[in-house]
Amino acid sequence: MDTLRIEGGQVLRPDMTVERADVLVDRDDGTILDIGTDLDADASETLDADGCLVMPGLVNAHCHVSMTLLRGYADDKELDAWLREDIWPAEAALTADDIRVGAELGLVEMIRSGTTTFADMYFDVPEIVDAVENAGLRARLGHGSVTIGKDNDDAWDDIEESIEIAREFDGAADGRIRTAVMPHSLTTVGEEYLREAAAEAHEDDIPVHYHANETTDEVDPIVEERDERPLSYAKDLGMLTERDFIAHGVHVDDEEIALLAETGTGVVHCPASNMKLASGMAPVQDMLDAGVTVGIGTDGAASNNDLDMFDEMRDAAMIGKLAADDASAVAAEDVVRMGTAGSAEAIGLPGGALEVGGVADIAVVDLDAPHLTPANDLVSHLAYAARGSDVRHTVCDGQVLMRDREVLTLDQAAVMQRARDAVAALRDRI
Numbered sequence: 001m002d003t004l005r006i007e008g009g010q011v012l013r014p015d016m017t018v019e020r021a022d023v024l025v026d027r028d029d030g031t032i033l034d035i036g037t038d039l040d041a042d043a044s045e046t047l048d049a050d051g052c053l054v055m056p057g058l059v060n061a062h063c064h065v066s067m068t069l070l071r072g073y074a075d076d077k078e079l080d081a082w083l084r085e086d087i088w089p090a091e092a093a094l095t096a097d098d099i100r101v102g103a104e105l106g107l108v109e110m111i112r113s114g115t116t117t118f119a120d121m122y123f124d125v126p127e128i129v130d131a132v133e134n135a136g137l138r139a140r141l142g143h144g145s146v147t148i149g150k151d152n153d154d155a156w157d158d159i160e161e162s163i164e165i166a167r168e169f170d171g172a173a174d175g176r177i178r179t180a181v182m183p184h185s186l187t188t189v190g191e192e193y194l195r196e197a198a199a200e201a202h203e204d205d206i207p208v209h210y211h212a213n214e215t216t217d218e219v220d221p222i223v224e225e226r227d228e229r230p231l232s233y234a235k236d237l238g239m240l241t242e243r244d245f246i247a248h249g250v251h252v253d254d255e256e257i258a259l260l261a262e263t264g265t266g267v268v269h270c271p272a273s274n275m276k277l278a279s280g281m282a283p284v285q286d287m288l289d290a291g292v293t294v295g296i297g298t299d300g301a302a303s304n305n306d307l308d309m310f311d312e313m314r315d316a317a318m319i320g321k322l323a324a325d326d327a328s329a330v331a332a333e334d335v336v337r338m339g340t341a342g343s344a345e346a347i348g349l350p351g352g353a354l355e356v357g358g359v360a361d362i363a364v365v366d367l368d369a370p371h372l373t374p375a376n377d378l379v380s381h382l383a384y385a386a387r388g389s390d391v392r393h394t395v396c397d398g399q400v401l402m403r404d405r406e407v408l409t410l411d412q413a414a415v416m417q418r419a420r421d422a423v424a425a426l427r428d429r430i
Helices: 065-070 079-092 096-112 125-137 152-169 191-203 220-226 230-236 252-262 271-276 284-290 309-324 334-345 378-384 412-429
Strands: 002-006 008-013 016-018 020-024 032-037 046-047 054-056 060-061 113-122 138-145 177-179 209-212 243-247 266-267 295-298 362-366 391-396 399-403
Touching: 002 391, 008 252, 008 271, 008 378, 046 309, 046 399, 054 334, 054 378, 060 243, 060 266, 060 309, 060 334, 065 079, 065 096, 065 113, 065 125, 065 412, 096 113, 096 125, 096 399, 096 412, 113 125, 113 334, 113 362, 113 391, 125 138, 125 152, 125 177, 152 177, 152 191, 209 230, 220 230, 230 252, 252 284, 266 334, 271 309, 284 295, 284 309, 295 309, 295 334, 295 399, 309 334, 309 378
Parallel strands: 002 046, 008 054, 060 113, 113 138, 138 177, 209 243, 243 266, 266 295
Antiparallel strands: 002 020, 008 016, 020 032, 054 362, 362 391, 391 399
16 A cells, blocks of 8 residues: 655644644545554655644635736725726736646645645636646636626627536546536626526536625625625525535625525635725624634635735634624634635535545644744644744645645746746736
8 A cells, every 4th residue: 555654743633622643644545544643554655744733734715826927916906996907907818828827826835835725716727727637736626707798699608618617627637626617706797697507507516606795896786686685696596505605705694694504505705805805804703603614715816915825814813803893703713624624615625624534635834933832722823823834744635745845746946937927928918
């Protein structure tokens, strides 16, 4: 048997307790064989975790990974103006090669910061599929479709592309890649297209993912036109089921929270993007109290401006307390669960917990740093003090993607240089 042993560290268990233990991984099927001390096995490969915390790989449940090329391109504007005046015109100039190198840059960033799984909405998805397969990460991918401003034929073509991409690539990369049908939002895609997208997706047992209630501009038009809240409208369209998940969910009322809990629809909280774009504060504690499945996502690097899930968990805890006006809200254990098991459940992928028989998606966090000393409470440190740069090793599906802070599956220096060259050419085209 081809095995990997992560030895000498402390392990974060699913109940948020920490114990000193080794982790033994079956690299052939990418699962955890055993967790404990004095494991009776001679491993094919070992990773030193002395002085480290071994935790589940982080799960970035909503992003646009190729937007790394637009990091810092347009800042300090509200969402609608930011999209229409800056981001959408820039994206129109992106080539398939740009999408590929932007994805690779984002994948390097995620591997280096302990993220092993992510959900992504973008276009030229085959380029992202290929990049993910080579990088070794786990992902749920989809083509983001928009119908506003398009004639009927072009609008249907965009919706059909989202459906066909989802069908074609579901199960790619030996099952590490799953897909979703991804209409952009309830206000950027027309009703007939949304109905068709949801029906086709669910017929193939594929989830639907979309932005919802991110700003009041995504709420008010639906209320004014239809005299119902956006998530009630989504339910009518068949887009609010236990397999589906929404991004943001900032401006949801009590009835919508109850609807999310009743249907089992996941919500991906993106606190940094919501703060930067002044979109508002999501009522995360209310959602958790109601039993809603809540995960965490970074959104794209153009509105964050990084893909570091440790930053995102800290932001989620802080803004969650402000939103609830309660210092005990969105506590450390809650936010670490949201960034791991909650995100995995929201997007319907395995991972988020270290347990025998579970997938071997693992991040090893080096605790030997001034900002992580003293080690009074390691779960607190993960929520409030740790940084992506503290990650020493990253493992996904039993394969080592980063050892001793060296990314093994992608050439980091080459990716960074290609990204610089791509952005220089992109600026000229824009």
